Amino acid sequence: MSEYFAPGHGACPGCGLTIAVRNTLEALEGKVFVSNSTGCLEIISSMYNRSAWGVPYIHSLFENAGAVAAGIEAALKALGRKDEGHVVVFAGDGATADIGIGTLSGMFDRNHDVLYICLDNEAYQNTGNQQSGLTPPGANTTTTPAGKIMPGKLGRKKDMVSIAVAHGIPYVASASVAFPMDIRRKVKRAVEFEGAKYIQIHCPCVTGWGIQGKDAVPLARLAVETALYPIVEFENGELVKVRKIKDRKPVEEYLKPQRRFRHLFRHPEGKKILEMIQKIADENAKRYNLDI
Amino acid sequence: MRLVQGNEAVAEAAIKAGCRFYAGYPITPSSEIMHFMARKLPEVGGIFVQMEDEIASLAAAIGASMAGMVSMTATSGPGFSLMQENIGYTAMTEVPVVIVNVMRAGPSTGIPTAPSQGDVFQAMYGSHGDYPVIVICLADVLDSYLLTARAFHLAEKCRTPVVVLSDEIVGHMRESVTLPEIESIAIDENGKAERPEMPVIGRDPDVYYTGLASEDGRVISDLDEYDRLIKRLYRKIGGVASCKIENGDADTILFTYGSTYRAAKAVIKVADVGIFKAETLNPFPERELRKVAKKASRIIVPEMNVGKVVKEVERVVYGSCKSCEVISVATHRRIDPFTILEAVEMAGRV
Numbered sequence: 143m144s145e146y147f148a149p150g151h152g153a154c155p156g157c158g159l160t161i162a163v164r165n166t167l168e169a170l171e172g173k174v175f176v177s178n179s180t181g182c183l184e185i186i187s188s189m190y191n192r193s194a195w196g197v198p199y200i201h202s203l204f205e206n207a208g209a210v211a212a213g214i215e216a217a218l219k220a221l222g223r224k225d226e227g228h229v230v231v232f233a234g235d236g237a238t239a240d241i242g243i244g245t246l247s248g249m250f251d252r253n254h255d256v257l258y259i260c261l262d263n264e265a266y267q268n269t270g271n272q273q274s275g276l277t278p279p280g281a282n283t284t285t286t287p288a289g290k291i292m293p294g295k296l297g298r299k300k301d302m303v304s305i306a307v308a309h310g311i312p313y314v315a316s317a318s319v320a321f322p323m324d325i326r327r328k329v330k331r332a333v334e335f336e337g338a339k340y341i342q343i344h345c346p347c348v349t350g351w352g353i354q355g356k357d358a359v360p361l362a363r364l365a366v367e368t369a370l371y372p373i374v375e376f377e378n379g380e381l382v383k384v385r386k387i388k389d390r391k392p393v394e395e396y397l398k399p400q401r402r403f404r405h406l407f408r409h410p411e412g413k414k415i416l417e418m419i420q421k422i423a424d425e426n427a428k429r430y431n432l433d434i
Numbered sequence: 435m436r437l438v439q440g441n442e443a444v445a446e447a448a449i450k451a452g453c454r455f456y457a458g459y460p461i462t463p464s465s466e467i468m469h470f471m472a473r474k475l476p477e478v479g480g481i482f483v484q485m486e487d488e489i490a491s492l493a494a495a496i497g498a499s500m501a502g503m504v505s506m507t508a509t510s511g512p513g514f515s516l517m518q519e520n521i522g523y524t525a526m527t528e529v530p531v532v533i534v535n536v537m538r539a540g541p542s543t544g545i546p547t548a549p550s551q552g553d554v555f556q557a558m559y560g561s562h563g564d565y566p567v568i569v570i571c572l573a574d575v576l577d578s579y580l581l582t583a584r585a586f587h588l589a590e591k592c593r594t595p596v597v598v599l600s601d602e603i604v605g606h607m608r609e610s611v612t613l614p615e616i617e618s619i620a621i622d623e624n625g626k627a628e629r630p631e632m633p634v635i636g637r638d639p640d641v642y643y644t645g646l647a648s649e650d651g652r653v654i655s656d657l658d659e660y661d662r663l664i665k666r667l668y669r670k671i672g673g674v675a676s677c678k679i680e681n682g683d684a685d686t687i688l689f690t691y692g693s694t695y696r697a698a699k700a701v702i703k704v705a706d707v708g709i710f711k712a713e714t715l716n717p718f719p720e721r722e723l724r725k726v727a728k729k730a731s732r733i734i735v736p737e738m739n740v741g742k743v744v745k746e747v748e749r750v751v752y753g754s755c756k757s758c759e760v761i762s763v764a765t766h767r768r769i770d771p772f773t774i775l776e777a778v779e780m781a782g783r784v
Contacts, residue, residue, distance in 0.1 A: 180543055184543075201543070203512065203542065203543065204487075204512065205487060205516075236460075240459075240486035240487060241459070241486060241487035243486070266460045269460040269461060269462050269465050270460065270462075270465055270469075272460040272465065272468070272484065273484060275486065284465070284468075284469045284472065285460070285468060285469065285472045285482075285484045286472070286484075287469075287472055287473050289473070291476045291477070292476060
């Protein structure tokens with residue numbers, strides 16, 4: 143058990159977030175100052191008298207974790223106290239790709255020595271499963287309700303990894319809770335770089351996705367094995383590593399067990415959307431040369 | 435009769451009043467309004483857009499309104515803070531828009547699931563500069579329906595932002611109610627309102643909106659002219675103050691707004707008190723309050739905050755009447771009938 147992120151918090155059994163957080167903190171041996179946007183992680187870890195945090199923890203607002211982290215980092219630098227720990231942001235996908243993208247971009251642009259971790263559970267799960275910029279197409283959420291007129295979310299999943307790379311920051315990677323050792327390696331590698339770092343970790347959400355807790359990790363693995371969640375690593379703008387896929391699976395294998403995609407297998411528009419999602423997976427595989 | 439939630443009643447009233455555009459961002463305890471609009475607006479040919487934050491949400495609603503659509507957004511405290519600059523913008527450009535704030539305990543993230551009336555002053559005075567904004571308070575589910583509809587009509591009539599203040603109690607309250615028919619703003623099949631007085635994007639060739647102080651599309655820098663402009667903006671909303679008075683001849687009057695009215699309704703059954711229910715806080719129902727104060731010995735103001743609107747009540751009452759005492763009952767607990775009754779009995783004893 144980690145002393146940095148203790149058990150007894152309020153996460154659902156099977157929640158992906160806690161796997162990502164625990165492995166990140168352990169990889170850095172707790173030498174961190176955490177800045178955490180409003181969201182699931184804040185709520186589950188900071189219930190009254192039941193804080194799970196064994197490291198310095200600053201809950202910021204929804205939109206400002208990047209800027210708060212930038213301030214902390216600049217102050218530590220000015221005070222000559224940078225050796226005391228890494229400044230790490232934990233933020234959800236909505237906080238990262240939607241409301242907080244301005245302060246995140248500013249932090250990247252000034253290249254603060256901050257490790258920004260986006261915990262991507264693909265919707266605003268804390269407020270009741272509303273779509274975010276990182277919600278994948280076709281997903282049924284409370285603000286993209288699948289019905290006669292709309293077949294779930296219409297837009298694509300925002301490519302935050304490319305947006306981070308485009309800022310010219312030294313380290314960008316994606317990861318998945320299906321591969322915790324990979325998370326640890328990437329976190330350790332990231333902090334070797336001076337400047338802004340971005341890691342986006344795919345974290346299944348039991349309630350929002352409509353899955354069972356025991357299926358969270360297998361589904362996260364399927365997302366990778368279908369090429370819907372490419373696992374990539376950029377150093378100084380160069381793609382240095384990808385997780386290769388042997389016998390890539392059709393996207394249906396990943397989509398079918400999830401309630402948020404169930405309508406696609408019944409909706410008149412469903413087949414078209416499924417084909418579109420498969421096309422996205424094919425494009426990912428081609429773009430990152432994922433197939434063995 | 436059917437069982438309706440306060441937030442749903444707001445959304446239902448909005449659509450019936452002619453609203454065809456909603457832009458919003460998720461936030462507890464207001465999200466049910468957004469969920470309702472996401473489901474129902476496409477069915478009536480309306481447009482639902484989820485934005486990237488609350489700044490964008492109100493901005494999009496303003497843009498849609500400039501293009502002729504009856505539009506709204508809804509949020510709670512933190513999002514309402516982000517909207518403030520846009521509220522001033524819509525007041526200056528005189529673009530009708532309705533902003534619902536389902537209040538929760540703040541400041542900052544506060545207690546997202548707890549009720550509060552902490553945002554009343556922000557609703558009345560939150561944006562910078564001098565500007566008019568109509569502020570309407572909802573007391574229960576029927577209010578959520580009727581007063582939301584009125585908010586849309588007032589926004590159209592006065593060409594001004596209207597803030598509708600609900601709170602976590604009213605928003606999540608479910609009541610058996612009969613919702614009457616309400617009058618819709620005249621809209622065409624594309625959801626556009628006529629708005630003959632207003633420059634509409636796509637209809638009029640000479641649309642010119644600016645956040646700079648301006649009159650008839652002409653930017654103003656002369657301060658006398660600016661003074662006349664601001665005073666005109668205030669005059670537009672001057673006549674819309676609204677209140678309801680029950681047992682107004684009583685010696686003790688309970689001044690309520692929003693959900694505290696429901697607690698006062700229980701008190702009036704067991705104690706000889708009257709109720710002054712403010713339906714608008716901006717403009718403040720001063721004339722009616724003055725009349726009531728002339729007859730009463732005391733006015734008790736229960737509110738779920740540190741005691742804010744009581745300052746307005748004191749200003750009005752003490753400005754016109756020396757014999758009436760104003761008593762504040764300010765608490766961050768839910769205001770229940772016992773809290774008010776205790777204050778009534780204490781006041782009677784002194």
